[in-house]
Structure formats: structure tokens, C-alpha cells
Amino acid sequence: MILIDGAGLAEDILQEIRQEVDLMVSNGKKRPHLAAVLIGDNPASLSYVTNKVKSCETAGFKSTLIKRDGNFSENELAQLIEELNNDSEIDGYIVQLPLPRHIDADKILLLIDPKKDVDGFHPLNFGRMAQGLPAFLPATPSGILQMLERYKIETDGKHCVVIGRSNIVGNPMSILMARKGYPGNCTVTIVHSRTHNIDEIVRQADIVIAAIGIPKFVTSEMVKDGAVVIDVGINRIADTSTKSGFRLVGDVDFENVAPKCSFITPVPKGVGPMTVCALMINTLKASKSEIY
Ligand SMILES: NC(=O)c1ccc[n+]([C@@H]2O[C@H](COP(=O)([O-])OP(=O)(O)OC[C@H]3O[C@@H](n4cnc5c(N)ncnc54)[C@H](OP(=O)(O)O)[C@@H]3O)[C@@H](O)[C@H]2O)c1
Known part of the structure; x- marks a missing residue:
């Protein structure tokens, strides 16, 4: 079993970006600049945004964090977005x-x-991605593609089962795994809360990508020997032994599933850091006008 080191890989990629940015700047170009808008005081959101700002520093980007309180209105946010569009x-x-x-x-x-739209959430980017045109890819699926590529994981002709169909993870992930190319060329099955016999379907998978939001949903009985398991889930569960009173677990029962896998991602330090890394890759592309 090979444990995919998402945190280490993300760090390597951020250093590669940094080298490119330093070269751009020494050639008189502007530093890439990412802004993040945070509304309200959701602690998980604050921690995600803080990580993104930190990664900007590592990558050599300029960053601006725009924080507004929870009463900020939809109209005010629309106005702020117009300003950012024109800046x-x-x-x-x-x-x-x-x-x-x-x-x-x-x-x-x-x-x-x-x-x-460096998060790749706008329908125009989604549509361009679905048609295989240049697009800002949604960060989490894009980070997973990077992982598969860097670990040279074979995808051609494999059966990939994606669990979850959200617009930010499951749905785009299924499109990207089925696209012509590498990583891709998979036969993809997407399962969700209305699917019958999920266990049976997941057992047929060469590659399982779990994005559900339920702790330890994927058990060892659901995974075939030698499968590749990518755990997107980030779930807080109570743990009195930690200072915070909780710990993070994925959607996969890691302890029991890992021994059966050829490759598996941990939670934390798996998909999470790669998501932030993919955001940095999109920002670099935006600064170089590579997509549009
Ligand atoms: N690591 C990262 O960077 C990262 C990024 C984004 C999200 N996440 C994490 O990934 C997880 C999923 O996020 P999301 O935004 O995709 O969540 P979401 O929008 O809540 O979608 C969850 C999906 O799981 C399906 N589902 C729920 N219960 C199910 C069940 N019992 N059986 C089968 N399918 C079930 C839902 O089906 P229906 O469509 O039928 O409701 C839905 O499609 C969360 O833990 C989130 O925190 C991590």
C-alpha cells in the first residue's frame, strides 16, 4: 500500500510555482494576486481561507483577504464582486x-x-471543462488529477466510482475521470443518496473517489483488493483527547481500508492541501491569461 502524501506533494508544487513566479518578477512582470472574500465567522471557513493566504505566501503571490461580518447583504456582496471584477x-x-x-x-x-473565477465554479468554466476546452478546473477535482498524475497512477480503462454528485466535487470529478486523456479514460459510475446497492457498485471499482461528508462511510467490505482510494471527506468528530475537542476524519474508514489498497490518501494531509495547490495553479494561469 502506498500512502499518497498530499501535503508533501502540494509543498513541492508550491515551490515549483514559486520558482516560476520569481522568474516572472525578475523579468519585470507583476506578481500573481489572489483575493479571498470571507463573509461571517464560520471557523472552518476561516481556517480554509487562512490556509489559502498562507499558500499564496509560499507560492510568492500577493494576497488580499476581504472579511465582512455575517450581516453583509447580498447587494453589498454583489457590489464588492463588481469591484473585484474591475480591479x-x-x-x-x-x-x-x-x-x-x-x-x-x-x-x-x-x-x-x-x-x-479561479475556484472554477462559474457555469461557463464548468461548461468549458465538460467540453474539454481550456477552463479553470474546480480546485478539488483538479488537485486529485494532479495527485494521480504525480503518483503515475494508471487510469486508462479503469472503473472509477465517484461517491457524491455535488457541483464542486463529485459531478466535475466524474466528468474529468471520463474525459479523453490522462488522467482520465475511465469508465465512470457516479453514486449518490438515491443509489441502490452502493456497496456492490463500489466493490467493482479500481478507483474509488469518496466525496460524501459522512465519517467512515466507505468500509473495508466495500473496497476490492488493490483499489486506489481517494478520500475527499473532511468531517469533524468529537475527540476528548485533543485540545480542540475534535479531530478530522475522512469519508473512508482509513484504518481498515488502507491495508487493501494499492494507493490511498489520508485525512488530513491528503486531498485538502492539493485543493489549495490547484487554486494556486489556477491563479498563476489567470495572471498569465492562459485560459482566456
Ligand atoms: N478536501 C477538500 O479539499 C474538500 C473540498 C470540498 C469538500 N470536501 C469535503 O468532501 C465532502 C463532500 O463535500 P461536498 O461539498 O461534495 O458535499 P455535498 O454537497 O453535501 O454532497 C454530498 C454528496 O454525497 C451524497 N450522499 C449523501 N449521503 C449519502 C449516502 N448515504 N449515500 C450515498 N451518497 C450520499 C449526496 O447525494 P445527493 O446528491 O443525493 O444528496 C451528495 O451528492 C465533505 O466532507 C466536505 O467537507 C473536501
Whole structure:
């Protein structure tokens, strides 16, 4: 079994980006600049955004964190987005999800200029991705593709089962694993809460990608010997032995599943850091006008 070191891999890629950025700057180009909008005081969101800002530093990017309190209105956010769209200093930006209930996230995401949509959530980028055109790929699936590639994991002709069909993970992941190319060329099955016989379907998978949000959903009985298991889930479970009173676990019962796998990602330090890394790759592309 090979444990995929997402944190180490992300660090290597950030250093590669840094070298490229230093060269760009020494040639008189502007540093890539990422902005992040955080509304409200959700602790998990704050920790994700803080990580993104830290990664900007490592990659040699400029970053701007725009924090507003939970009462910030939808109109005010729309106005802020217009300003960011028109700010030539900023190459790309993200609006950290989830947004407070009084703000319609779908409406807000539509307002983001697709050229600056480094999270890859705008329908134009999604559509371009689905058609195999140059696009900002959604960060989590894109980070997973990087992992598969760097670990030289064979995907051609493999059966990939994606568990979950969200617009930010499961759905785009299934499209990318089925696309022509590497990583890709898989036969893909996507399963969700209405699927019958999930266990049986997952047992047929050469590659399992779990993005459900239920701790230890994928058990050892559901995984065939030699499978590749990518655990996207980030779930907080109570743990009195830690200072915070909780710890993070994935959607996979790691302890029991790992011995059966050819490759597996841990939680934490698996997919999470690669997601941030993919965001940095998109920001670099935005600053070089590589997509649009
Ligand atoms: N590592 C990272 O960087 C990263 C990034 C994003 C998300 N995440 C984590 O990944 C997990 C999933 O995130 P998400 O945003 O995709 O979640 P989501 O929007 O809540 O989607 C969850 C998906 O799981 C399916 N599901 C729920 N219960 C199920 C069940 N009992 N059996 C089969 N399918 C079931 C849902 O099916 P229906 O569509 O039928 O409801 C849905 O498609 C969460 O733990 C999240 O924190 C991690």
C-alpha cells in the first residue's frame, strides 16, 4: 500500500510555482494576486481561507483577504464582486463557501467574471471543462488529477466510482475521470443518496473517489483488493483527547481500508492541501491569461 502524501506533494508544487513566479518578477512582470472574500465567522471557513493566504505566501503571490461580518447583504456582496471584477490589480478571487443563508450562493457565483473565477465554479468554466476546452478546473477535482498524475497512477480503462454528485466535487470529478486523456479514460459510475446497492457498485471499482461528508462511510467490505482510494471527506468528530475537542476524519474508514489498497490518501494531509495547490495553479494561469 502506498500512502499518497498530499501535503508533501502540494509543498513541492508550491515551490515549483514559486520558482516560476520569481522568474516572472525578475523579468519585470507583476506578481500573481489572489483575493479571498470571507463573509461571517464560520471557523472552518476561516481556517480554509487562512490556509489559502498562507499558500499564496509560499507560492510568492500577493494576497488580499476581504472579511465582512455575517450581516453583509447580498447587494453589498454583489457590489464588492463588481469591484473585484474591475480591479486590474487582482488576477483571480474566490468567494469562500458556504455563504450565510440570506445570500443566494448560485446568484453570487454567476456574477464572478469567469476570467477571474479561479475556484472554477462559474457555469461557463464548468461548461468549458465538460467540453474539454481550456477552463479553470474546480480546485478539488483538479488537485486529485494532479495527485494521480504525480503518483503515475494508471487510469486508462479503469472503473472509477465517484461517491457524491455535488457541483464542486463529485459531478466535475466524474466528468474529468471520463474525459479523453490522462488522467482520465475511465469508465465512470457516479453514486449518490438515491443509489441502490452502493456497496456492490463500489466493490467493482479500481478507483474509488469518496466525496460524501459522512465519517467512515466507505468500509473495508466495500473496497476490492488493490483499489486506489481517494478520500475527499473532511468531517469533524468529537475527540476528548485533543485540545480542540475534535479531530478530522475522512469519508473512508482509513484504518481498515488502507491495508487493501494499492494507493490511498489520508485525512488530513491528503486531498485538502492539493485543493489549495490547484487554486494556486489556477491563479498563476489567470495572471498569465492562459485560459482566456
Ligand atoms: N478536501 C477538500 O479539499 C474538500 C473540498 C470540498 C469538500 N470536501 C469535503 O468532501 C465532502 C463532500 O463535500 P461536498 O461539498 O461534495 O458535499 P455535498 O454537497 O453535501 O454532497 C454530498 C454528496 O454525497 C451524497 N450522499 C449523501 N449521503 C449519502 C449516502 N448515504 N449515500 C450515498 N451518497 C450520499 C449526496 O447525494 P445527493 O446528491 O443525493 O444528496 C451528495 O451528492 C465533505 O466532507 C466536505 O467537507 C473536501
